[in-house]
Amino acid sequence: xxxxxxxxxxxxxxxxxxxxxxxxxxxxxxxxxxxxxxxxxxxxxxxxxxxxxxxxxxxxxxxxxxxxxxxxxxxxxxxxxxxxxxxxxxxxxxxxxxxxxxxxxxxxxxxxxxxxxxxxxxxxxxxxxxxxxxxxxxxxxxxxxxxxxxxxxxxxxxxxxxxxxxxxxxxxxxxxxxxxxxxxxxxxxxxxxxxxxxxxxxxxxxxxxxxxxxxxxxxxxxxxxxxxxxxx
Amino acid sequence: xxxxxxxxxxxxxxxxxxxxxxxxxxxxxxxxxxxxxxxxxxxxxxxxxxxxxxxxxxxxxxxxxxxxxxxxxxxxxxxxxxxxxxxxxxxxxxxxxxxxxxxxxxxxxxxxxxxxxxxxxxxxxxxxxxxxxxxxxxxxxxxxxxxxxxxxxxxxxxxxxxxxxxxxxxxxxxxxxxxxxxxxxxxxxxxxxxxxxxxxxxxxxxxxxxxxxxxxxxxxxxxxxxxxxxxxxxxxxxxxxxxxxxxxxxxxxxxxxxxxxxxxxxxxxxxx
Numbered sequence: 267x268x269x270x271x272x273x274x275x276x277x278x279x280x281x282x283x284x285x286x287x288x289x290x291x292x293x294x295x296x297x298x299x300x301x302x303x304x305x306x307x308x309x310x311x312x313x314x315x316x317x318x319x320x321x322x323x324x325x326x327x328x329x330x331x332x333x334x335x336x337x338x339x340x341x342x343x344x345x346x347x348x349x350x351x352x353x354x355x356x357x358x359x360x361x362x363x364x365x366x367x368x369x370x371x372x373x374x375x376x377x378x379x380x381x382x383x384x385x386x387x388x389x390x391x392x393x394x395x396x397x398x399x400x401x402x403x404x405x406x407x408x409x410x411x412x413x414x415x416x417x418x419x420x421x422x423x424x425x426x427x428x429x430x431x432x433x434x435x436x437x438x439x440x441x442x443x444x445x446x447x448x449x450x451x452x453x454x455x456x457x458x459x460x461x462x463x464x465x466x467x468x469x470x471x472x473x474x475x476x477x478x479x480x481x482x483x484x485x486x487x488x489x490x491x492x493x494x495x496x497x498x
Numbered sequence: 499x500x501x502x503x504x505x506x507x508x509x510x511x512x513x514x515x516x517x518x519x520x521x522x523x524x525x526x527x528x529x530x531x532x533x534x535x536x537x538x539x540x541x542x543x544x545x546x547x548x549x550x551x552x553x554x555x556x557x558x559x560x561x562x563x564x565x566x567x568x569x570x571x572x573x574x575x576x577x578x579x580x581x582x583x584x585x586x587x588x589x590x591x592x593x594x595x596x597x598x599x600x601x602x603x604x605x606x607x608x609x610x611x612x613x614x615x616x617x618x619x620x621x622x623x624x625x626x627x628x629x630x631x632x633x634x635x636x637x638x639x640x641x642x643x644x645x646x647x648x649x650x651x652x653x654x655x656x657x658x659x660x661x662x663x664x665x666x667x668x669x670x671x672x673x674x675x676x677x678x679x680x681x682x683x684x685x686x687x688x689x690x691x692x693x694x695x696x697x698x699x700x701x702x703x704x705x706x707x708x709x710x711x712x713x714x715x716x717x718x719x720x721x722x723x724x725x726x727x728x729x730x731x732x733x734x735x736x737x738x739x740x741x742x743x744x745x746x747x748x749x750x751x752x753x754x755x756x757x758x759x760x761x762x763x764x765x766x767x768x769x770x
Contacts, residue, residue, distance in 0.1 A: 309508045309519055312526045326749035328707035331721060331742045339735040344544045381507055391508045399507070416613070423615030427714055438621055447626035455614050462613040 269444035270453075273436075280436030281457055283350070287422040287432055288461060291357030292415055298358060299365025304395060306370055317366065324363035329421050332356045337428040353425035353432075361418050368410040372403035405476050412469030416462040423458070433457050541735075551733045555740050560727070567723025568744065574637070574712065574719060575705045578644035582705070583698060585645065586652030587691075591682070593657060604653070611650035619643035620711050636717040644708050652701050659694035660686060696763070699756035703749045710745075720744060 270277065305317040324332070337352035347355065376399050384398040426435035437450040444450075511519055541547045554560050592604035611619075623639040634642065663686050671681035712719035718726075724741035728734050 310522045312523050316530050326746045327742050328710040328745050330710040335738045339738050342735045343540045343546055394507050420615040423617045447629050459613045
């Protein structure tokens with residue numbers, strides 16, 4: 267127990283860093299991913315291609331490879347970032363690709379008639395998306411976006427491999443110093459379980475709040491989504 | 499596929515619209531090229547475009563070195579998949595079982611390994627267990643965590659597949675007098691496994707990505723082999739870029755196969 271008492275500030279700092287990595291990475295990924303999704307359905311071909319290439323690269327690269335490339339590779343080409351921001355950048359780039367795919371397939375679940383109706387009352391590309399399609403698409407996107415959040419939580423642990431002092435790094439360092447393995451694993455495991463289960467619970471609450479048809483509807487829509495859980 | 503929402507978000511453009519699209523296209527191409535040029539400039543001004551630093555990746559011995567890593571990656575991925583997928587199926591059946599204890603145990607196992615990072619499991623094998631006198635060879639320190647984590651995610655895949663089999667199939671099986679168990683093994687499961695085939699290929703992609711943690715346990719898979727190569731050649735960006743491209747290509751192909759299979763099965767289901 268001394269191992270904890272003497273190192274409370276360090277542990278709290280580690281937990282804080284994990285939360286910060288996750289929240290920043292996820293929020294930026296939501297923004298970037300939505301922009302990419304809009305680009306992928308836009309009438310401008312080069313933007314569509316660029317977004318497609320982006321998604322294919324960043325959903326297929328292992329997160330660890332990406333983090334290593336960013337944190338150790340960028341200084342070689344003259345770009346220096348603090349390791350924390352390398353972690354945020356890596357998490358953002360990778361999660362954004364998954365957000366983009368989920369937003370795009372969410373857009374496809376909105377009945378075609380709605381987009382046609384929006385166009386017939388004179389809304390343009392952005393108006394149709396902003397006022398008619400995306401608000402409805404969001405409903406079917408809640409569950410997949412929760413999965414991306416959990417992916418970001420779990421991914422943030424990999425930042426310890428590039429020396430970001432988040433909770434995995436802190437607990438393992440203390441573990442080596444104090445040989446309190448069980449205790450340290452309990453702390454780290456609890457942090458991740460609370461974050462990911464908490465995210466899932468919050469997502470469930472949001473989903474119930476926004477879905478008019480109750481549970482049946484949300485069950486039917488995720489009948490078999492092959493890409494669910496495909497994020498590392 | 500005639501009418502998905504993405505195709506009715508904008509009208510077929512008229513002459514003015516076409517001019518605008520053309521203008522925006524040109525602008526975005528310029529912007530993208532400017533970005534790429536900026537990246538190349540950054541590489542050049544730091545001397546990273548020196549052909550000498552890249553040409554080595556055409557040499558047989560370097561490629562053989564990386565190939566060794568790739569072989570290691572494929573080996574751990576295949577072994578983990580061969581064990582984890584059947585284990586996942588068993589866990590899914592256990593979670594759906596009527597025995598409360600069994601289904602609770604399975605649920606705890608699944609939620610636990612889905613909720614914590616694989617890196618933590620790897621550290622348990624790398625740092626914690628040796629303290630209790632239990633040590634594994636590096637190969638198993640990578641493969642066992644991969645199996646544990648993947649069994650949990652594939653269990654959920656199988657469960658979704660079993661739930662996706664039409665309710666009528668259960669009823670039909672019961673109507674011809676099959677027991678619950680026989681119905682599961684000879685009616686539901688064969689259909690469920692077919693349904694989840696694309697998801698299993700994507701689980702393979704996840705396993706392949708997870709195998710990069712060999713970097714942490716120092717097992718000779720591709721990412722770690724890249725690290726070793728960097729410590730020999732000092733060509734850091736180049737090596738890690740080459741390694742990443744190899745991962746991207748393999749995963750891209752696997753994802754393509756999974757999505758094509760999924761599309762074909764959906765099309766067939768829609769037709770029949």
